[in-house]
Amino acid sequence: MLNSIGIPGLIIILVIILIIFGPSKLPKLGRSIGESLKNFKDSTKDVIIDEEDEKKEQKQ
Incomplete structure (x- = not known):
């Protein structure tokens, strides 16, 4: 999707973002x-690490 922009x-x-939010709020x-x-x-x-740990425990 982003490739077609x-x-x-x-x-x-x-x-448009600059007009809506103004220059003072853009950094925030x-x-x-x-x-x-x-x-x-x-x-x-964290989710990936937890899933890998569960897979290791199931193999043992």
Whole structure:
């Protein structure tokens, strides 16, 4: 899906975001999105590790 957007589409999306949130809130918005992605990534890693541990215990 993201492959079909292209550079002009991304520029339009960024301009719309800038208009909606304004330049003062963009750093806060970016930071919160980054923290959310990091938390999601950490959670998925924990789930994968837990599943691998369960598989190892079942083999023994």
